[in-house]
Amino acid sequence: MKYLPYENLTYKTHLSKEEILKRLNNKTEPEQWIRMSGVFSSGKHKEYEGVINENSFKISRIIGYRNSFLPRIEGKIEEGKGSTLIHIKMRLHTFVLVFLVIWLSVMFIAATFLITTFSREVSHQSISSLASFTPFLMIIIISIVTILAFHYEGNKSKEFFQNLFEAERQANQG
Template identity: 45%
Template sequence: MANIKMKYLPFENITFQTKLDPEEILSRINKVIEPKKTFRMTGIFGSSNHKPYEGSIIGNSFNITRIIGYRNSFLPIIKGSIKKDFGETEVNVKMRLHPFVLVFMFIWCGGVGFGFLALLTSSIGKGTFEPTILIPLAMLLFGYGLTTGGFKYESIKSRKYLAELFEAEIKI
């Protein structure tokens, strides 16, 4: 039930279940990440000689982000924790938007939503339909679609990559 609710939001909680030891998982993560850089040139003019993720490992936890050759403000920040559970290992992963992007989109959608409600209330008060109501509604839907689409596009790639890396199944 929790996965269904999260399906349409730019957040994901995933539990990978694998037979690998926590040390092996940490070793595999370490092989595919590099330290976070403030400025990175990728794409046409930059270097393509990099690992797929950047971030860090602290104890049995990791904090990583995919390295991409294009701009996507909705790129998930991936935080994971590893624990041994009855002979198997569970890797709990949370994918979230960057806090700045989340706050910006909340304020933007809140303002547009308020504008929509104001126009809707005005239109109902007059007893007529005004097509200007559709402008903030379209902006609200566009903002939601852009945020969720940009996030899910990247989270699906990371989910598949991590499942292969951990030789894991996703626990429902």
């Protein structure tokens, strides 16, 4: 399993660029700012939402629950001799990434401050020592939740693309 919330993938298929775009269009609808779910939803929607262009696409999975760590998927289609390559990048939403960086930085600074403050005290009480590790524990927990939630949804998309494009995954360099 990857330890960061991003992935670069390449799929190789025998399908033409036109067929890939057609299949992708059949599974993708325009992005909506507000999507009703639950009782208010008709449940009649496609698997993905986003924009599909001539040689690229920017989409994300439509899910019936909240997941701030849902991958944003960008793809580029490259035709070759006898096969077509689809290069896919899965990333966190920019706002979520910025929020996480700021939040984790604040927690790291708080943890460093607490450890240096408690290490100067003559009497080390177990409660104060435990409190100094709380920000580190929060950093570990949010990191694990982010990675697991991102890859949980990312794995569904990887399987979806492999089946949709009748493709095999290529090993990525770098």
